[in-house]
Amino acid sequence: MIGIHTPETAGEHKIDQVRRKVKDNHMDYPIVVDNAGKNWNAWDNRFWPCTYLIDKKGNVRYRWDGELNWNEVKGEAIMRKKIEELLAEKE
Numbered sequence: 001m002i003g004i005h006t007p008e009t010a011g012e013h014k015i016d017q018v019r020r021k022v023k024d025n026h027m028d029y030p031i032v033v034d035n036a037g038k039n040w041n042a043w044d045n046r047f048w049p050c051t052y053l054i055d056k057k058g059n060v061r062y063r064w065d066g067e068l069n070w071n072e073v074k075g076e077a078i079m080r081k082k083i084e085e086l087l088a089e090k091e
Contacts, residue, residue, distance in 0.1 A: 003031035006040045056091050
């Protein structure tokens with residue numbers, strides 16, 4: 001898992017604040033700070049958050065725009081199932 005933080009407000013550009021939030025939320029995976037929004041634009045994101053599942057060959061196989069569990073949608077369960085399917089695939 002890799003996180004990409006693209007700030008929306010001036011305060012979100014401050015790396016010390018980002019580090020504190022990462023620690024406070026027990027995020028133990030790498031997080032890229034994309035202050036210029038280059039990744040956001042390269043991936044053509046329009047929603048926050050946006051989740052991508054990438055297979056063993058580096059291909060984007062699934063994408064989820066927005067909150068995973070918004071309005072009782074079971075997005076987290078759906079994506080966890082997709083992760084298991086991708087992990088089970090032979091290379």
